[in-house]
Amino acid sequence: AERHYYMNISKLVEKTPDGIARNLTVVNGQYPGPLVEANAGDKLIIHVDNQMDDEPVTIHCHGLFFSKQNSFQDGAAYMNQCPIPPSGNYTYEIDLDDTQAGTYWYHSHFGGQYADGLFGPLVIHSQEEYSAMNLSYDKDIVLMVNDYYHDSASNYLPDYLGPDNENTEPDPDNGLIQGQNKFDYVEATYLVPNGRNISDVSYTPVNVSLIDLDPDSTYRVRLINAGFFLTFEFEIDSHKLEIVEADGTLVDPIEVDSIAVSLAERYSFILKPQDEKKDLGNYWMRARFNQYCAKVENDNFNPDVRAIVSYKNSEDVSNLQVPDSSWDNGGGDVRCNEFDQSLLHTANITSVPMASNGSRLPDEKIHMEISFLIGAYQLTRGYLNGHTYESYNNGSTMYQLAFAANNNTIKNLDVQDLATSNSNQYMLNFNNKGTVVDFVINNYDDGNHPFHLHGHKFYVLAIGNAGYFSEDYYNEDSDVLNFKNPVLRDTVNIPGYGWGVLRFVIDSPGVWPFHCHIGWHIESGLMMQINSLQSEYSEWDNYPQQWYDHCQYWQDQL
Numbered sequence: 131a132e133r134h135y136y137m138n139i140s141k142l143v144e145k146t147p148d149g150i151a152r153n154l155t156v157v158n159g160q161y162p163g164p165l166v167e168a169n170a171g172d173k174l175i176i177h178v179d180n181q182m183d184d185e186p187v188t189i190h191c192h193g194l195f196f197s198k199q200n201s202f203q204d205g206a207a208y209m210n211q212c213p214i215p216p217s218g219n220y221t222y223e224i225d226l227d228d229t230q231a232g233t234y235w236y237h238s239h240f241g242g243q244y245a246d247g248l249f250g251p252l253v254i255h256s257q258e259e260y261s262a263m264n265l266s267y268d269k270d271i272v273l274m275v276n277d278y279y280h281d282s283a284s285n286y287l288p289d290y291l292g293p294d295n296e297n298t299e300p301d302p303d304n305g306l307i308q309g310q311n312k313f314d315y316v317e318a319t320y321l322v323p324n325g326r327n328i329s330d331v332s333y334t335p336v337n338v339s340l341i342d343l344d345p346d347s348t349y350r351v352r353l354i355n356a357g358f359f360l361t362f363e364f365e366i367d368s369h370k371l372e373i374v375e376a377d378g379t380l381v382d383p384i385e386v387d388s389i390a391v392s393l394a395e396r397y398s399f400i401l402k403p404q405d406e407k408k409d410l411g412n413y414w415m416r417a418r419f420n421q422y423c424a425k426v427e428n429d430n431f432n433p434d435v436r437a438i439v440s441y442k443n444s445e446d447v448s449n450l451q452v453p454d455s456s457w458d459n460g461g462g463d464v465r466c467n468e469f470d471q472s473l474l475h476t477a478n479i480t481s482v483p484m485a486s487n488g489s490r491l492p493d494e495k496i497h498m499e500i501s502f503l504i505g506a507y508q509l510t511r512g513y514l515n516g517h518t519y520e521s522y523n524n525g526s527t528m529y530q531l532a533f534a535a536n537n538n539t540i541k542n543l544d545v546q547d548l549a550t551s552n553s554n555q556y557m558l559n560f561n562n563k564g565t566v567v568d569f570v571i572n573n574y575d576d577g578n579h580p581f582h583l584h585g586h587k588f589y590v591l592a593i594g595n596a597g598y599f600s601e602d603y604y605n606e607d608s609d610v611l612n613f614k615n616p617v618l619r620d621t622v623n624i625p626g627y628g629w630g631v632l633r634f635v636i637d638s639p640g641v642w643p644f645h646c647h648i649g650w651h652i653e654s655g656l657m658m659q660i661n662s663l664q665s666e667y668s669e670w671d672n673y674p675q676q677w678y679d680h681c682q683y684w685q686d687q688l
């Protein structure tokens with residue numbers, strides 16, 4: 131079936147998700163954006179009307195395969211499309227893969243725009259997925275958590291990208307659940323972002339989100355970290371969480387007290403109250419920032435991110451009594467507890483047996499080094515194998531496609547032309563469908579980096595918490611790499627001073643970004659692209675004229 135969604139993109143002034151007023155960039159006036167739902171195999175049609183007169187926009191559907199030769203609907207600005215100009219519009223037509231189901235999300239893929247509010251949940255239903263889960267639930271809810279800034283990302287970026295600032299990502303002011311949280315505003319100590327005046331600050335108290343649940347229903351909760359920077363450890367007092375899905379892949383169910391969810395990752399869990407049905411009351415839901423919050427220098431920073439889960443059919447959150455039970459489980463400032471963020475459950479999660487030709491070795495093994503901040507040696511940008519991505523006028527694929535080639539001759543361009551037209555970014559060209567590729571990643575930075583590959587999922591063969599990868603891990607007698615039942619997902623956290631091995635198959639024609647999902651790091655260059663432009667594909671024949679027009683617009687701006 132065709133599913134049509136209409137997204138009007140605009141700026142709302144003086145919105146107060148946590149009480150402090152700021153401008154937000156939103157879809158249909160909503161923050162977070164509206165839920166997009168479809169069935170596996172549907173044609174998802176998103177009509178985007180950019181109603182802003184001063185900002186371009188793109189919508190990227192995070193995690194979708196775009197496997198039916200439509201990578202140009204993927205939304206990565208300047209790689210897969212020239213962004214939709216101010217006051218412009220575009221209709222994304224996405225043929226959903228018949229086999230793809232689960233929890234995804236969409237967000238702007240232009241600059242820091244998604245930190246400013248342009249994101250929302252995307253859920254793909256399928257009867258097969260439901261049957262394969264081998265368990266039943268009555269209701270399905272989506273939960274978005276995100277770190278949150280009191281000012282627009284574009285106001286932080288010039289400083290952050292300035293010289294010698296790469297170790298100083300802007301600290302968030304707060305975290306939100308369902309787009310909302312408390313913030314205790316104290317005028318005397320409030321630090322007005324980006325050097326503006328205290329007289330510009332306006333504040334209206336806001337309470338935490340209320341999530342009403344029916345005591346007689348079993349819930350599948352779809353948790354999405356839509357933040358720009360930090361990992362969350364998520365939990366609900368007096369409840370167990372049975373994880374059943376990670377990034378659209380069903381996993382062997384495991385029951386946990388809390389879930390560490392990195393940026394852009396998704397988990398579904400079956401919610402299991404520990405109290406007797408008749409006693410079900412009100413509970414805190416908590417999204418703790420990872421240990422990074424111990425380092426935050428922003429005086430405004432509120433690490434106390436909560437919502438209330440209520441089985442009492444409550445309407446007014448302000449009078450609710452919520453027992454304070456398990457919050458204080460670690461001593462000290464437990465909101466900044468050091469949880470084991472390095473493994474982030476990924477290594478503990480197993481999935482259906484891996485499809486394999488029996489060989490431990492891939493067709494192509496790509497060694498990749500992340501370098502960013504190395505001890506005292508601060509680099510000015512983020513690097514993958516010594517390359518840093520710079521968008522737009524430094525030459526990016528989309529742009530080059532449109533203008534290196536005289537429009538309509540795009541399909542005659544070979545990847546070599548693309549490669550040589552981009553001097554800065556790291557590119558890999560794959561010419562054969564079915565090639566099995568391992569990314570062997572060593573992270574020579576102290577920070578963790580949640581990496582995402584567009585248009586594909588990868589098997590997480592291993593995540594190393596410390597130390598670096600060794601070739602010996604591929605030997606028959608080593609069990610470090612999981613060739614049996616690794617989780618298959620689209621985003622995974624590579625720990626600081628750690629490593630990871632990700633295996634995927636070249637099966638989708640197009641141009642695909644691979645990048646750290648920390649928004650600040652995208653802007654500082656931790657992004658590369660895979661070109662899978664096999665000549666047998668006719669993708670470029672269907673290339674939308676509107677993209678050329680958009681690229682022409684940008685050309686004219688130069």
Ligand code: C2O
Pocket residue numbers: 190192206237239394582584643645647
């Ligand atoms: Cu969630 Cu390149 O994106």
